[in-house]
Amino acid sequence: MENEVPLSGGRITPGVVRIGSTVRRPATAPSPFVAELLGDLQRQGFTGAPRHLGFDPAGREILSYLPGWVPARFQRWTDPQVAAAGSLLRSFHDATRGSRLAGRHPVVCHHDPGPNNTVFTHDIPAAFIDFDTAAPGDPLEDLGYMAWTWCMSSKPDAAPVTVQAAQVRVLADAYGLDAAARSRLIDAALDRQNRNARWWHSHLARPLPRVADDHEIAGRIRWSEQEHAHTSTNRKAFDAALD
Numbered sequence: 607m608e609n610e611v612p613l614s615g616g617r618i619t620p621g622v623v624r625i626g627s628t629v630r631r632p633a634t635a636p637s638p639f640v641a642e643l644l645g646d647l648q649r650q651g652f653t654g655a656p657r658h659l660g661f662d663p664a665g666r667e668i669l670s671y672l673p674g675w676v677p678a679r680f681q682r683w684t685d686p687q688v689a690a691a692g693s694l695l696r697s698f699h700d701a702t703r704g705s706r707l708a709g710r711h712p713v714v715c716h717h718d719p720g721p722n723n724t725v726f727t728h729d730i731p732a733a734f735i736d737f738d739t740a741a742p743g744d745p746l747e748d749l750g751y752m753a754w755t756w757c758m759s760s761k762p763d764a765a766p767v768t769v770q771a772a773q774v775r776v777l778a779d780a781y782g783l784d785a786a787a788r789s790r791l792i793d794a795a796l797d798r799q800n801r802n803a804r805w806w807h808s809h810l811a812r813p814l815p816r817v818a819d820d821h822e823i824a825g826r827i828r829w830s831e832q833e834h835a836h837t838s839t840n841r842k843a844f845d846a847a848l849d
Contacts, residue, residue: 609625610623610624610625610630611623611624611625613629620632624671626671627670627671628659628668628669628670628671629656629668629669629670629671630662630664630666630667630668630669631666631667631669632665632666632667633661633665633666633667634738636737636738636739636740637667639707639740639741640658640667640737640738640740641658641667642707643702643707643714643737643740644656644657644658644669644737645658646701646702646705646707647698647701647702650701650702651701652697652698652701653733654694654697654698654732654733654734655698655733655734655735655737656669656670656671656672656733656735657669657670672725672732672733672735673725673727674725674726674727674732674733675725675726676722676723676724676725676726676735677721677722677724677726678722679722680720680721680722680755680759681721682759682764682765683721683756683757683773685772685773685776686730687726687729687730687731687756688756688757688773688776688777688780689776689777689779689780690730690731690732690780691719691721691724691731691752691756691777691780692749692752692776692777692778692779692780692781693780693781694724694731694732694733694734695716695719695748695749695752695781696780696781696782698716698719698734699712699713699714699715699745699748700713702714707742708742709742710742711742711743711744712743712744712745713742713743713744713745714740714741714742714743715740715741715742715743715744715745715747715748716734716737716739716740716748717739717740717741717743717747717748717751718736718739718751719734719748719751719752719755720751720752720755720756721755721756723735723736745781745787746787746790746791746794747794747798749777749778749781749783749787749791749794750791750792750793750794750795750796750797750798751794751795751798752777753774753777753778753791753792753794753795754795754798754799754833754837756773756777757770757773757774757776757777758770758774758795758833758836758837758844759833759836760832760833760835760836767840767843768843770840770844771840771843771844771846771847772847774791774792774844774847774848775847775848778791778848788848788849789845789848791848792837792841792844792845792848795837795844796834796837796838799830799831799833799834799837800830800834802826802830803827803830803831803834806823806826806827806830807823807827809823810823810824
């Protein structure tokens with residue numbers, strides 16, 4: 607068998623490796639849904655996701671390998687990069703709209719379309735990976751998370767709030783968000799920040815082994831709360847940019 611090369615990028619799923627032109631991931635409870643979703647995306651002609659190629663003898667999912675690079679951490683992004691991410695998300699949602707998997711919801715959401723789950727080709731977002739949290743939902747669930755993780759930051763070295771707000775508009779424009787949804791985008795970002803803090807907090811009460819140690823989990827809770835405070839404090843600027 608060809609050599610297994612460990613892959614980084616996703617923070618939650620361990621044991622992801624590359625073998626030749628394929629990626630192998632440990633199967634999880636969502637694997638059947640993900641397999642069907644990736645199959646639907648392929649049939650719809652959406653190229654911004656890996657192909658699901660079945661399972662190997664070890665029971666791992668086999669996915670096509672997408673060439674490019676995945677950011678190790680959140681950072682500043684250019685307007686063209688943010689716009690490309692917004693267009694990619696819209697194409698993904700449109701490929702699932704009205705599908706059996708979406709059910710009575712508008713689309714299937716990725717639910718974690720951050721830079722750390724995005725493959726860049728020639729420095730431009732080209733594909734999403736790690737669909738374990740994908741589920742039926744409202745587009746703003748994804749777009750609010752993307753506005754946060756691609757455009758907003760409370761870090762001391764982050765871009766000025768005016769620049770962050772302008773990039774939120776770039777994202778909304780690239781996605782093609784209508785006026786009614788624009789008025790709810792910042793609420794969606796705040797909701798995702800709250801949900802992220804609650805998700806990490808829930809892991810403190812879980813038995814070992816956990817997805818991270820207690821110190822790291824506490825840091826991610828604190829970061830999510832700081833991000834929420836930053837967005838709330840500067841809400842007027844973010845809303846104004848979307849008018």
